[in-house]
Amino acid sequence: MKHQDIPLKSTNQAAIKSEINWPHQKKSCLFLSFDFDAETAWFDERAADSKQLVRMSHGGYGARVGVPKVLELLNHLNLSATFFIPGWVVETYTALCEDILNAGHEIGHHGYYHLKPSITEGQPKSIDSLEQSIEEIDRGFEALERCLGVKPIGYRAPCGENYDLILDYLSQKGIKYSSSWRDDILPYRHVLDSSLDSGNKGLLELPANSAFDDWNHGVMKGSSRNMLTREQVLSIWQDELEQTHAWGGLTTTVFHPQVAGRPSRFMILEQFLKHAQTIEDLWIANGESIFRHLEEQGL
Amino acid sequence: MKHQDIPLKSTNQAAIKSEINWPHQKKSCLFLSFDFDAETAWFDERAADSKQLVRMSHGGYGARVGVPKVLELLNHLNLSATFFIPGWVVETYTALCEDILNAGHEIGHHGYYHLKPSITEGQPKSIDSLEQSIEEIDRGFEALERCLGVKPIGYRAPCGENYDLILDYLSQKGIKYSSSWRDDILPYRHVLDSSLDSGNKGLLELPANSAFDDWNHGVMKGSSRNMLTREQVLSIWQDELEQTHAWGGLTTTVFHPQVAGRPSRFMILEQFLKHAQTIEDLWIANGESIFRHLEEQGL
Amino acid sequence: MKHQDIPLKSTNQAAIKSEINWPHQKKSCLFLSFDFDAETAWFDERAADSKQLVRMSHGGYGARVGVPKVLELLNHLNLSATFFIPGWVVETYTALCEDILNAGHEIGHHGYYHLKPSITEGQPKSIDSLEQSIEEIDRGFEALERCLGVKPIGYRAPCGENYDLILDYLSQKGIKYSSSWRDDILPYRHVLDSSLDSGNKGLLELPANSAFDDWNHGVMKGSSRNMLTREQVLSIWQDELEQTHAWGGLTTTVFHPQVAGRPSRFMILEQFLKHAQTIEDLWIANGESIFRHLEEQGL
Amino acid sequence: MKHQDIPLKSTNQAAIKSEINWPHQKKSCLFLSFDFDAETAWFDERAADSKQLVRMSHGGYGARVGVPKVLELLNHLNLSATFFIPGWVVETYTALCEDILNAGHEIGHHGYYHLKPSITEGQPKSIDSLEQSIEEIDRGFEALERCLGVKPIGYRAPCGENYDLILDYLSQKGIKYSSSWRDDILPYRHVLDSSLDSGNKGLLELPANSAFDDWNHGVMKGSSRNMLTREQVLSIWQDELEQTHAWGGLTTTVFHPQVAGRPSRFMILEQFLKHAQTIEDLWIANGESIFRHLEEQGL
DSSP: OOGGGSOSSOSOOOOOOSOOOOGGGOSEEEEOEEEOOTTHHHHTTOGGGGGOHHHHHHHHHIIIIIHHHHHHHHHHHTOOOEEEEOHHHHHHSHHHHHHHHHTTOEEEEOOSSOOOOOOOSSSOSSHHHHHHHHHHHHHHHHHHHHHHOOOOOEEOOGGGOOOHHHHHHHHHTTOOEEOOOOSOSSOEEOOOOGGGOOOOOOOEEOOOOGGGBTHHHHOOTTOSSOOOOHHHHHHHHHHHHHHHHHTTOEEEOBBOHHHHTSHHHHHHHHHHHHHHHTOTTEEEEOHHHHHHHHHHTTO | OOGGGSOSSOSOOOOOOSOOOOGGGOSEEEEOEEEOOTTHHHHTTOGGGGGOHHHHHHHHHIIIIIHHHHHHHHHHHTOOOEEEEOHHHHHHSHHHHHHHHHTTOEEEEOOSSOOOOOOOSSSOSSHHHHHHHHHHHHHHHHHHHHHHOOOOOEEOOGGGOOOHHHHHHHHHTTOOEEOOOOSOSSOEEOOOOGGGOOOOOOOEEOOOOGGGBTHHHHOOTTOSSOOOOHHHHHHHHHHHHHHHHHTTOEEEOBBOHHHHTSHHHHHHHHHHHHHHHTOTTEEEEOHHHHHHHHHHTTO | OOGGGSOSSOSOOOOOOSOOOOGGGOSEEEEOEEEOOTTHHHHTTOGGGGGOHHHHHHHHHIIIIIHHHHHHHHHHHTOOOEEEEOHHHHHHSHHHHHHHHHTTOEEEEOOSSOOOOOOOSSSOSSHHHHHHHHHHHHHHHHHHHHHHOOOOOEEOOGGGOOOHHHHHHHHHTTOOEEOOOOSOSSOEEOOOOGGGOOOOOOOEEOOOOGGGBTHHHHOOTTOSSOOOOHHHHHHHHHHHHHHHHHTTOEEEOBBOHHHHTSHHHHHHHHHHHHHHHTOTTEEEEOHHHHHHHHHHTTO | OOGGGSOSSOSOOOOOOSOOOOGGGOSEEEEOEEEOOTTHHHHTTOGGGGGOHHHHHHHHHIIIIIHHHHHHHHHHHTOOOEEEEOHHHHHHSHHHHHHHHHTTOEEEEOOSSOOOOOOOSSSOSSHHHHHHHHHHHHHHHHHHHHHHOOOOOEEOOGGGOOOHHHHHHHHHTTOOEEOOOOSOSSOEEOOOOGGGOOOOOOOEEOOOOGGGBTHHHHOOTTOSSOOOOHHHHHHHHHHHHHHHHHTTOEEEOBBOHHHHTSHHHHHHHHHHHHHHHTOTTEEEEOHHHHHHHHHHTTO
16 A cells, blocks of 8 residues: 555544533543453464463463452442453453452453454455454454353454454444544544445444553563653543543543552552542543443434 | 765754844744644554554544644634644645634645655665655645645654755745754754755754654653653753753744643643743744744844 | 464463461561672673673673672671572672672572573474573573582573473472562462473462562663663652552562662662661561471461 | 683673772762764764764754853863764864863764774674774774874773774773773773783773763653653762762763753753762862873772
8 A cells, every 4th residue: 555545534534522411410531441451462463472471471460460459449449440351361261250240340342362453455355364353353252242141332452453344343243332542532433434335333432541551651571661650650640630621521541450450550540540539520430331321412 | 875975074064053133132932833743643654554543543633632722722822833734634634724724823844644755865866765755745835735825934854854955945945944953952044965056045944852842752652652741741841941041042842733632741731831931031933933033134 | 373272271370379478477578589690681692792892791790899789788788688690600700609698698590591491382392492491491500509509499580481391390400489470469389281290399489570670670771761760769669569568468579780789779779678677567588488488388 | 603602701801999099088980971973873883874964963963052062061160071082073073172172171082983893703704894893993093183183092982882802902002991881880900801912901991880871861863762851860860979979989971962962951961060069079080080090099
């Protein structure tokens, strides 16, 4: 594909909302969500990495320590969150996923092996890539239903990428909302590429905020970045929340139990959530509740 | 090219000014400028990236949220800035660019697809590269004029690179000032390579300061760096401004709406601009005003 | 290996402990350990690097300055630590290693050339890699015994990686505990891959904490990261310690004399250790003492 | 070269000093030195980069602004420093180098094109590499003598690398001290590889401290790191200085005018030097003065 082939239109055709009426006279909304990736975050594209036991142990922390600690905290603070979980994790840590479900949290779709989706240029010339991406999605659905009886309505793109054809497929399979895009402070409804002609309604997008991806501030293995201090992370998160609140927007977290459940990061999570709860007109909710509200509003 | 072929002269032959007389008895000058790149910042050299919708959404934020928020702030603070905008963005977000123009801001040339210019070694042996660079410039001019009726006099090099042959071409086409070099705290007039013999006058340079490129402190996607806190960015920016002011120099910002318009970054921008406005003998201006003043001064 | 070959089980089959009874009514434990790598940290995979004298000098600092300064501090604070040392370092700096031993510290196994272990996929098809990994281990044992009369019971994986086959071999050769995994805040006993059928008991794991790897916060040569200030490192370390203490867990340091012995880093180390000593119910110990206690507890 | 060929000896055979008697009852010493690289820092291995004018402008700042500002400050504080300058810079910016010399500063050897030296494995099998390294050194000497009448006695390795064969050659050509190694807090005398049998006395080493390389904390172009704030850099530098002072050691700076002369970095430099001058028993000196003193002491 050459530059001349880039169409002259915004890559996101969704209508821009000027404001959202949040429920209960709330001024803005905090969508509390976690990606429980466990080892899958570490074998991504290199399946052979799964033999490297210490490498894998960085992800395993999420299951051995992270999720139990996070569940305890959420229970203590009486908060309900969404956990996006790859199918492999659901099959491997089924009991833990049941704990998440039984504690009243929503479980969303997050692929199967946490593979980055891929697709050919507009028209599927190489069916292999699209096929593998579709297989990831199918196996994710299958694992969630068989192990947990869950038919997810929310989807977060593994490795943070997505395509029109995949959005369309997700819509066909019952997904109602996505939480992967980074281009807005308000929710919107995706407009699918008209050339697809599938007749599906676009998904609702609950856009995420990279500043709330705890991985970026606290993981050193495989990263070029420094670990930030608690003071630094809280400064960033409180600023993001305060300004988004002033704008009446949506703040979406992308927390990971394998990060947020580490000792010093846990202190940050706890302090941030307690801080958020002091903001009276902030609605803290999981994805399903937000989706239901927005649908009622006709978005 | 071998090291032996590197000429024994400074790569910048422009005369060094010892001081500038700023207008209205001001001691130094703040050139307020933004690069409104939108998606083009993300497809650079890999056109196929434009199919990756989440990747693109990082840039799309600039159009959906960033520019409107920045315009509101500038209006509130009664400030006029320069927006350097690639042709593709002008064609794709024409209405938004009209808003920029109608709010009294200057629009500068910033390429078409935001491609890094390239050129062969001194003499154009491989005409392809130079030709593509020239085409980028021509299409940028054409889009600005057709969509907005703008004939730009300012140019900022996309991806921060430039060459003698391109400076010469820009001068032929009506560009009066450049704002891309990083080698001075005072403006200067470019001296073109004498071998070009084109008879054009060198452009005026309003050199930029990398510390004021907000991308460096606040973008994590595709970057190896951490996000800095508001306190950290303000510390750096206020120090840069204070020392440049003490030297009577020019402080040039390289802000991006897709960064500066993010919630926590917006707070930084607002606080920095309000701080700058408290410095009584600081002249805050856009590029055209600075150029006009310097030209009157005979630079 | 393809993703389909990744087994559906946690890569760590060790039972999760809910709590540990630390000795003397202590609430949590700080395992104080250093990796004395000297030059080996810098020739890793590229033996030819050993000719680059300035590159090597970064590691040499550990021997010329780091270890003597650290030993002085530990003596002053009356603390006993574990030093994991590659065989090459033991042979090259034998007198210094004797000083470590004579000062009452434990010496653990850390490979020979500090090479990252490698192994083929499950079954050793390419015997070369496994053989070299085994040779590293054998030569490490041999150097420790010949030069220092030490038969180590602790092992830390050089370059932070390990495999089932190597854990099994270490167990056969007398190693009792490992301190390399990053997946828990409590010690546990490794469960070896049942397909190995070697009859060996799994090693006890004293999992480490990457936040306490001083390399990550203070080395710039060959690293993409910034050096953190004393205030930043102490903030992170005190938070990690405080939360792990609240959880009754194990805090394991991965300090390096070539880092911790640098002037500003030495101040951090000294302040951190003095801070730790003010926590009355914190047990600060070396690996052997912790292993003996846990074995008595039947872990 | 394979790991088995790595000799079993420290890569630095120099005797370790336990203390140094600094002159005038001073407790420790600050070796104030700058690397004035200008554009050479940016064309290193890729000569063709010299055509990229904006890239080059990052280095050009050192000549247009950095050196004049630094000289003014040193004059104001009455301090004499050492400037290590590549031959290309001496030939290109001769008048500026004369200013440095006339202000009472020492000029040291820093290569010609600022190329990283290279050499074959122990014995020069591929003469090309060693020859080019020697040519770099010869041309550096020639430029310093012809343009400035300087016969340098100090050498700092360009791109921070050096080899036994090159140390030996430098000694033959009149160099008396090196300031490139990072393995000590006290000066020492190099012991040349005995296999060289050249009869030359090893150079005196004034080891440098990477924490005082301002490039690491303040350059973003071509770097993966963040810019640190003034507060952060001063925290690191004051800690390094305070602890080295407590140890009676040598603190060697590796400042660069193209960094230290940037507005916010200049404030850091000024504050650091003023702070250092408040420490009464700290000797601040250039390399030649330190060398003369140590030679008198018989080192």
